Each structure stands twice: as structure tokens, then as C-alpha cells.
């Protein structure tokens with residue numbers, strides 16, 4: 006493909022994406038085809054001769070697009086949002102076109118330096134504690150996901166707990182990780198990958214109403230483990246849990262971690278984005294105690310997957326834990342100590358130029374534009390919650406500080422499961438579920454910039470209709 010051929014094909018692809026976005030509201034949110042449908046329609050072997058881009062685009066529209074869950078759809082209310090945006094796609098396109106592999110500062114100086122500045126910009130936008138800025142001992146890096154951020158935090162915490170000897174001697178079975186019963190599954194996964202096994206994770210009980218970690222129970226677990234000769238290494242606190250967006254109390258958890266010398270990682274994968282709005286920064290109270298922090302711009306900040314922003318307060322400790330320097334990567338810039346080599350801040354060696362999409366997003370929307378996006382989502386969720394609150398058949402199951410509403414029909418689980426299936430089968434909206442204190446609960450998460458009052462009201466109308474037929478009078 007010559008540059009001129011690329012130009013023509015590229016215009017066609019951009020047109021295809023723009024048409025896709027424009028026609029989203031008319032599409033069913035999820036595919037109703039059975040497993041294997043797509044595979045059965047694809048040729049069993051690759052073409053012998055090359056094909057024009059038009060042929061690929063035709064099949065994209067016919068075979069692929071109808072068999073997707075449309076995450077950008079205005080009726081998508083499932084899980085947490087994973088929203089992209091025009092500027093994010095364009096930044097990613099430039100990254101793909103440049104094809105830079107930014108493992109070292111020397112392999113793409115602007116790739117590294119733009120990332121450092123973007124993470125400082127984001128820290129400013131969220132008003133994160135000064136200790137995370139690159140102007141001091143701290144700094145930020147883009148990971149592929151919050152799961153990777155938690156894994157890296159776990160490895161650094163183990164290095165610290167082992168007195169700076171983890172990278173030489175690894176771990177033994179005495180190390181312990183603490184997180185709440187409501188924490189994301191990536192905490193257990195990180196502990197397993199790090200060699201602690203799931204037995205190395207202590208699940209701390211939560212307050213039955215707020216679903217937030219109990220500081221008293223945390224302290225008791227750490228003390229009991231210490232008394233038993235175990236080594237408390239890491240606490241993972243959550244700001245905005247996946248199930249209900251509960252906020253663990255950092256002002257109480259922080260001093261406990263500091264008192265026992267335990268590393269504190271704060272996982273704000275979804276809710277962190279809300280902190281671009283000054284009035285939505287309550288979850289970050291006490292964040293100055295954290296050794297590391299992450300949130301996903303790829304969830305609620307109009308930046309396409311993959312983009313997790315991860316900060317540490319002490320980059321020296323992070324690099325010490327993860328660095329390896331084979332001869333073939335030696336270079337003068339690294340040896341000078343004057344540059345950042347992001348390969349030492351993550352698990353893989355190689356990395357894409359992901360800072361470009363953040364740069365495009367932050368410059369296109371500005372912080373004010375991002376605040377508007379977040380505030381719109383919070384207001385739409387509040388509107389929906391008002392409907393639920395006003396209807397005696399339903400109950401709100403948890404507070405809704407952000408843009409997720411957890412609700413259910415009063416009574417047993419069965420009619421709730423049936424309700425969710427009926428509503429999703431309409432193809433107009435897509436909601437998912439969770440369990441809160443054992444009870445089947447529906448989740449409605451607002452996040453798409455295309456979602457308006459009309460879509461939220463339609464979701465409520467469909468839910469009411471389904472409720473009428475799911476619960477015999």
C-alpha cells in the first residue's frame with residue numbers, strides 16, 4: 006500500500022467509522038445470533054491474492070458490525086462504560102501510523118516525554134496529591150489496564166516488604182495482601198501471578214450499607230497476621246467499586262497502612278475520572294497516604310481502550326523492583342540517568358505511543374469539556390434513580406455517588422432475573438447485574454456521550470413494561 010493508496014483507503018475507513026457512529030441509535034445494542042455465527046460465515050483459509058479495502062469494508066458491515074455488543078450505543082448501560090471519541094480515535098490513528106515502539110526514551114524521545122507531561126496534566130486535572138507529579142520523586146505512566154496497574158503495584162509492594170530484596174529472592178508464603186470483599190477480581194489475579202496464591206489475599210469485610218471497607222476489620226486482620234509471623238505487604242483500596250461504586254475510606258485506611266508500613270494502592274478504575282469535577286473529588290480524600298493510584302481514562306473519560314493512568318509516589322522503588330538491563334538495550338541516554346525508560350514501569354518491554362490519544366482528547370475537549378461529559382452522566386443517573394425511588398415496586402440497593410444506579414424489584418431474585426432478560430431482549434438497551442449482599446441486583450451505568458434524557462427515560466419505560474409482566478399483580 007503506497008502512501009497515496011493509504012490516503013484513499015483511509016478516507017473510506019474514516020467514512021465507515023463516522024457512518025457507524027451516526028447509525029448506532031438504530032442498531033440493536035447487542036447481537037442475538039448464536040455462538041459460531043461469525044466464524045461460520047468467514048472463509049476457512051486466508052485469501053491467496055490480495056483484495057481491495059472496499060471488499061473488506063463490505064464484510065465489516067455485513068459480518069462483523071451486526072455481531073457486536075455496541076459499547077458506544079446510547080442505550081448501552083452495562084458494566085462500566087468504555088467510551089471512545091473522535092479525538093481519541095484520531096490520536097490512536099496517528100500512533101498506529103507512526104508505529105513507534107517506546108520501550109526506552111532513546112527509542113522515541115517524544116513518545117516518553119509526551120507521556121510524562123500527559124500524566125502530569127491528568128494529575129493536575131484531577132487535583133491529585135503533589136507526590137504523584139514528575140517534578141518530585143513521583144510520576145505517572147500509561148498501563149494497558151487497571152489490572153496491570155494493580156499487578157505492578159503488587160510487585161513494588163512485595164519488593165518493599167522484602168526489604169528491597171524481592172527482585173533477587175522473590176516471595177515466600179508469608180506475604181499478605183488486603184482488600185475488601187467488594188474489590189475487583191484483578192487484586193486476586195495479581196496476587197496469583199505474583200506467586201502469593203489466592204490464599205495470600207485477605208478479604209476484609211465491608212459496611213453493610215455503604216459497601217466500603219471496614220478500617221477496624223482491616224487493622225484487626227493486619228495485627229492478627231503480624232502476630233502470627235506473617236508479613237502484611239499491600240492494601241488495595243477501591244474508590245468506586247465495580248459492583249456498586251462504593252468508596253473505601255482512605256482517611257482511615259491511609260494512617261493504618263502508614264502505621265504498619267504497608268504499601269497502599271488505590272484502585273479508582275472507573276470513578277477516578279469524576280475527579281475532573283471539583284464537586285466530585287470526595288473519593289480522593291486521604292489519597293495523600295497512597296503509594297500508588299490508578300484510574301482508567303478508557304472507561305469514563307472519552308479515551309479509547311487501552312489507557313490506564315497509573316502513578317507512584319516513589320519512582321525509584323518502582324524502577325528498582327522491575328528493571329533489567331540486557332546488553333542489547335544499553336544506551337548513553339539510559340546510562341546518563343537523565344531520562345525515563347518506561348519499560349521499567351510495566352510488565353512488558355514494548356509499548357505503543359498511547360499518550361497521543363490523551364493529548365488529542367485533552368486538547369480537543371479541554372478540562373471543561375470533560376467536566377461537562379462527567380456531569381451529564383451523573384445527572385442522567387440521578388434522573389433515573391429518581392424514577393426508581395418514586396416507584397414502590399422498586400428499591401435502590403446502594404448509594405449512587407457517580408453515574409451507576411443499582412436497583413431491583415422488591416422481593417425475590419427470580420422476577421429480577423426475568424426483568425433483566427426481557428429488557429435486554431428488546432435490543433433497545435443493555436443493562437447488566439451484580440449481587441449485593443447476596444441479592445440479585447440490576448445495574449444501570451450511564452457513560453456514552455450519545456446518551457440523553459430520552460434514552461434514560463426509554464430505559465425506565467422498558468423496565469416498567471417488563472416489570473408489569475414479570476410480577477403478576
Ligand SMILES: *Cc1c(COP(=O)(O)O)cnc(C)c1O
Nearest residue numbers: 150151152189246247272274275
Ligand atoms: C473495571 C475495573 C477494573 C479492571 O479494569 P481493566 O482496566 O479492564 O483492567 C479494576 N478495578 C475496578 C474497581 C474496576 O471497576
